[in-house]
Amino acid sequence: MPNEVPPTTRQLRSLVTADGTLELSIATVDTPTPGPGEVLVRVEAAPINPSDLGLLLAMADVRGATSSGPADDPVVTAPIPDRAMKGLAARIGEPMPVGNEGAGTVVAAGANDDAQALVGRVVGFAGGGSYSEYLVVPAFLCMALREGTPATKGASCFVNPLTALGMVETMRAEGHTALVHTAAASNLGQMLNRVCLGDGVPLVNIVRRDEQAAILREIGAEHIVDSSSLTFTDDLTEALIATGATLAFDAIGGGALAGQILSAMEAAANAKGGEYSRYGSDVHKQVYIYGGLDRGPTELTRDFGMAWGIGGWLLTPFLGTLGLDGMLRLRQRVVDELETTFASHYTDEVSLAGALDLDAMATYARQATGQKFLIRPTLA
Amino acid sequence: MPNEVPPTTRQLRSLVTADGTLELSIATVDTPTPGPGEVLVRVEAAPINPSDLGLLLAMADVRGATSSGPADDPVVTAPIPDRAMKGLAARIGEPMPVGNEGAGTVVAAGANDDAQALVGRVVGFAGGGSYSEYLVVPAFLCMALREGTPATKGASCFVNPLTALGMVETMRAEGHTALVHTAAASNLGQMLNRVCLGDGVPLVNIVRRDEQAAILREIGAEHIVDSSSLTFTDDLTEALIATGATLAFDAIGGGALAGQILSAMEAAANAKGGEYSRYGSDVHKQVYIYGGLDRGPTELTRDFGMAWGIGGWLLTPFLGTLGLDGMLRLRQRVVDELETTFASHYTDEVSLAGALDLDAMATYARQATGQKFLIRPTLA
Numbered sequence: 001m002p003n004e005v006p007p008t009t010r011q012l013r014s015l016v017t018a019d020g021t022l023e024l025s026i027a028t029v030d031t032p033t034p035g036p037g038e039v040l041v042r043v044e045a046a047p048i049n050p051s052d053l054g055l056l057l058a059m060a061d062v063r064g065a066t067s068s069g070p071a072d073d074p075v076v077t078a079p080i081p082d083r084a085m086k087g088l089a090a091r092i093g094e095p096m097p098v099g100n101e102g103a104g105t106v107v108a109a110g111a112n113d114d115a116q117a118l119v120g121r122v123v124g125f126a127g128g129g130s131y132s133e134y135l136v137v138p139a140f141l142c143m144a145l146r147e148g149t150p151a152t153k154g155a156s157c158f159v160n161p162l163t164a165l166g167m168v169e170t171m172r173a174e175g176h177t178a179l180v181h182t183a184a185a186s187n188l189g190q191m192l193n194r195v196c197l198g199d200g201v202p203l204v205n206i207v208r209r210d211e212q213a214a215i216l217r218e219i220g221a222e223h224i225v226d227s228s229s230l231t232f233t234d235d236l237t238e239a240l241i242a243t244g245a246t247l248a249f250d251a252i253g254g255g256a257l258a259g260q261i262l263s264a265m266e267a268a269a270n271a272k273g274g275e276y277s278r279y280g281s282d283v284h285k286q287v288y289i290y291g292g293l294d295r296g297p298t299e300l301t302r303d304f305g306m307a308w309g310i311g312g313w314l315l316t317p318f319l320g321t322l323g324l325d326g327m328l329r330l331r332q333r334v335v336d337e338l339e340t341t342f343a344s345h346y347t348d349e350v351s352l353a354g355a356l357d358l359d360a361m362a363t364y365a366r367q368a369t370g371q372k373f374l375i376r377p378t379l380a
Numbered sequence: 381m382p383n384e385v386p387p388t389t390r391q392l393r394s395l396v397t398a399d400g401t402l403e404l405s406i407a408t409v410d411t412p413t414p415g416p417g418e419v420l421v422r423v424e425a426a427p428i429n430p431s432d433l434g435l436l437l438a439m440a441d442v443r444g445a446t447s448s449g450p451a452d453d454p455v456v457t458a459p460i461p462d463r464a465m466k467g468l469a470a471r472i473g474e475p476m477p478v479g480n481e482g483a484g485t486v487v488a489a490g491a492n493d494d495a496q497a498l499v500g501r502v503v504g505f506a507g508g509g510s511y512s513e514y515l516v517v518p519a520f521l522c523m524a525l526r527e528g529t530p531a532t533k534g535a536s537c538f539v540n541p542l543t544a545l546g547m548v549e550t551m552r553a554e555g556h557t558a559l560v561h562t563a564a565a566s567n568l569g570q571m572l573n574r575v576c577l578g579d580g581v582p583l584v585n586i587v588r589r590d591e592q593a594a595i596l597r598e599i600g601a602e603h604i605v606d607s608s609s610l611t612f613t614d615d616l617t618e619a620l621i622a623t624g625a626t627l628a629f630d631a632i633g634g635g636a637l638a639g640q641i642l643s644a645m646e647a648a649a650n651a652k653g654g655e656y657s658r659y660g661s662d663v664h665k666q667v668y669i670y671g672g673l674d675r676g677p678t679e680l681t682r683d684f685g686m687a688w689g690i691g692g693w694l695l696t697p698f699l700g701t702l703g704l705d706g707m708l709r710l711r712q713r714v715v716d717e718l719e720t721t722f723a724s725h726y727t728d729e730v731s732l733a734g735a736l737d738l739d740a741m742a743t744y745a746r747q748a749t750g751q752k753f754l755i756r757p758t759l760a
Contacts, residue, residue, distance in 0.1 A: 054658045087683060090656035253682060276470035278434045279694055289682070298680040302633060302672070303467060307697070311689030314659055 005031055005040065005107055005134065010377070012131035012352050013095040014056050016080065016088050022060035024076040024356050025069075027095065032136045036110040039118050039139050045155035046102030046130040047344065048355070048364050048373040050186075050251075050291055056098045058091075059084035059295075062365040067358055074356045097129030099375070103145070103154035107134070115139040122149060124157035131352060133377045143331055149338065155374060156187075156344040159315065161334040163290070164191040164342075166318050167249050168201055169330070173321075174286065178202035180240070180248035180261055183293055184224070185212035185369050187344055188251075193221045194341040202243035206236070206257070212369050227257060233264060240268035248287045249313065254294030258287045258310055259301050266304035280305015288313035293367060346374040385411055385420065385487055385514065390757070392511035392732050393475040394436050396460065396468050402440035404456040405449075406732050407475065412516045416490040419498050419519055424531035426482030426510040427724065428735070428744050428753040429539050430566075430631075430671060436478045438471075439464035439675075442745040447738055454736045479510030479755070483525070483534035487514070495519040502529060504537035511732060513757045523715055535754060536567075536724040539695065541714040543670070544572040544722075546698050547629050548581055549710070553701075554666065558582035560620070560628035560641055563673055564604070565592035565749045567724055568631075573601045574721040582623035586616070586637070592749050607637060613644060620648035628667045629693065634674030638667045638690055639681050646684035660685015668693035673747060726754040 009031045015023040034040045048056075058080055065078035080088065103124040109115040123142040129135055145154045171179055181192055184205035196203040197220055204223045207213050213224045223243060225235040239245075246269075248261045262285050269281035285304060290313040300310070319327055334342055347370065350360055355375050364373045389411040395403040414420045428436075438460055445458035460468070483504040489495040503522040509515055525534045551559055561572055564585035576583040577600055584603045587593050593604045603623060605615040619625075626649075628641045642665050649661035665684060670693040680690070699707055714722055727750065730740055735755050744753045 087660075090650070094656070096656075259677075270470070276474070280467075282697065290686075292682070295682075297639075298682060300678040300680070302669070302675075302678060306670075306692035306694040309689055309691030311691075312686035314686040317662065317687070 007031055009132055009134040010352060011129060011133070012098050012355065014058060014098050015095040016058050016092050018092050020080045020082065020085055022058045022076075022078045022080055024056070025095075026073055026352050026356070031134050034108055034110040034115065034136050037112045037115055037139050038110045038136050039106045039115050039123075039142060040108040041102075041104045041123065041125060041135050041137055041142075042107050043102045043130055043132055043135055043377045044104040044151035046099045046375045046377065047156045047159075047346070048375065049100060049156070049159050050293075050367050051159060052098060052100055053365065053367070055096060057361075057365060058088055062361050065358055065361060067356070072351075072353045074353055076356045076358070076361070097132060099130030099132070100128065101126045101156065101158040102130035102135075102375075102377075103151040103157065104378070105151070106142070109139070112139065118142055118144060121145070122151050122154065124154035126158040131355065131375055131377060133352075143335055145338065146335065152346075152374065153339060153343070157334050157338060157342065160188045160191055160344065161342040162319065162330060163188055163315050164195050165330045165333065166315055167192060168195055168199060169322065169326070170288070170313070170318065171201070171247050174247065176245070176247035176286070178204070178243040178245035178247075180204040180206065180245045181251075182206045182227075182248070182257060182261075183208075183251035183291070183369075184221075185215045186251065187372055190215070190219055191342055193219055198341060202245060204236070204239045204243055204245050206261075209369075215370070227260075233260065236261070236264040237267045237271070240264055241271055244268075246283055246285050250287055250289045251291035252294045253289045253292040254296035254298055256299050256301075258289060258298055259304075261287055262304040262308050262310070263301065266308075277305075280307065282307055284308070286310070290314065344372065346372045348373045349376055349379075351375070351379045352377050387411055389512055389514040390732055391509060391513070392478050392735065394438060394478050395475040396438050396472050398472050400460045400462065400465055402438045402456075402458045402460055404436070404736050405475075406453055406736070411514050414488055414490040414495065414516050417492045417495055417519050418490045418516050419486045419495050419503075419522060420488040421482075421484045421503065421505060421515050421517055421522075422487050423482045423510055423512055423515055423757045424484040425535035426479045426755045426757065427536045427539075427726070428755065429480060429536070430673075430747055431539060432478060432480055433745065433747070435476060437741075437745060438468055442741050445738055445741060447736070452731075452733045454733055456736045456738070456741070477509030477512065479512070480508065481506045481536065481538040482510035482515075482757075483531040483537065484758070485531070486522070489519070492519065498522055498524060501525070502531050502534065504534035506538040511735065511755055511757060513732075523711055525718065526715065529718065532726075532754065533719060533723070537714050537718060537722065540568045540571055540724065541722040542699065542710060543568055543695050544575050545710045545713065546695055547572060548575055548579060549702065549706070550668070550693070550698065551581070551627050554627065556625070556627040556666070558584070558623040558625035558627075560584040560586065560625045561631075562586045562607075562628070562637060562641075563588075563631035563671070563749075564601075565595045566631065567752055570595070570599055571722055573599055578721060582625060584616070584619045584623055584625050586641075589749075595750070607640075613640065616641070616644040617647045617651070620644055621651055626663060626665050630667055630669045631671030632674045633669045633672040634676035634678055636679050636681075638669060638678055639684075641667055642684040642688050642690070643681065646688075657685075660687065662687055664688070666690070670694065724752065726752045728753045729756055729759075731755070731759045732757050
């Protein structure tokens, strides 16, 4: 591909209006110029991750979306429920670029050595606005892929790989020795299984359907429990006794599941016997909610003693606690294992305009297991 | 009072039977002999704290209690709801001594110097089974009161004072600068107000009734919000903006309150302005549940971003994190300020048998603000 840089670039934008409407469109803007420590990337591939949907869709009702304009330059509007508008106040009237990560070729760079070193390389990168044809990114947020690795294989090299590694790092930092993961058959969940199998970390996978269990069995997962089963509580408790897991990462958020995990961890702790304590076991049990597949309230029955915690977990602040060395160690592992441990699979490839197709939107908004979209911004 | 030690001692016991009945009685047992580092205390005063009720009443339905036997040696039975029995399995058939703290005169001591040094002193102590006439306690769990301080003034020198101080210590250790407290007009809540006023720590008091607000205004509390008010959310947010509090201690546990506090903290953080983030503010907001006035489920709406945590908080493990020096520093402050900051007031004084009077039980089981019982085990 020629490395000529066009004067303008197209970029997907998400706008929330004061009257409660989401408006998605493709803006044409001047192609930005990289500063000293920055590079200009021609974005060849960018995934739609669950963590992109909050900014992209702004909790709008996608079933009520309508589209206008030409097929290659559509404008999509959809109504936003009133109860969601409170949390969106700060972005009203501001068209926002979308996309947390992607991969592509560095076609220009600023004066700094680390930026110049990337010219001509295919890089995976993190940085807002990856649903763009061309994007300026700080050089330190780029991972140069191995020679010959295409951009499509590096598009998801930040969010899911670092989240999976971050969960295991958090486990170690907080003194746990095994993990529980919900929505466990997701792309991320499969990566986490491969990381845990590689590192010898026992992992309890919680799924909601038999097909999801089958996906995980296929890749060698040892502990799989189905929350839709009548024997879920017993199955989970047994898996927790077997693994000793006292830390869970929950992608679902709403409903009873987070509390059920804490209850089963407490039952597992008490199954070891020991003296009665009116305050429950002294084993600290922790659930981190990192997603919101169920946006309803979280309900905790608190039948799990006093040694427990639940909280939000977010990748970026966690990475901030690692320091530069820790961060580089994780990134090197991602580059080394990009086509094995951290391989992503996509069911759909779309252009920028294709990402605003109403059928496509309805599909990726559902966040169904196995379905994953890749945007190819520089596709015709 | 003579220091002759009788050969037997009476002790309140709580028994859960396999058929789901609570049985409270007064056992007569051999008076124990202190080991080398222990002392024998004639217990002259012991409070009934909310934290004693779990062990004492075992979630039984006190309204269904019946009493038999003579007035000075009653046996009380009450039914325990089925759903509560699961958590009580480990104590079935085991008559348990009750009472977390008390005060009295050291009438005998083991050979060690620190134990011997306490002979004849009036001490406050922590240690299970304080609802006894005589009790053996490790010397290091005794605080010698100033000469002339009666046992009634030292009876509550561990649980509430160290909990109030522990909350402020936790705040500092976790990087917060102000506190929120619920059920704030309690005996503990009043102590916490005096500690915070003394230390210049801003404190937001959440109460449920006007009378409770009045109690706190009386002792100089600055920020008082009433959760039964129609303007509660706004009032709380305003107080959080004024104080910058990002840590709450919640005695209630069930219902929406813990989540409402997190939501208001998030609103207060966002009121400062700043850039929109789809993940909410980056201010960490924390609620610790340390009591269970409402035993129903905790419901979290999660409209407070991703930087949040909620968890159990328990005094004893917290004290374990302080180390010996920290612990001694806190204890010295309690002794120094026992009749000011840490003064407790009791509405009822009862004998061991009087604590099993059905009317008395109905009263203290309600945990009404302002009502506090003191057991005088060595009263006739």
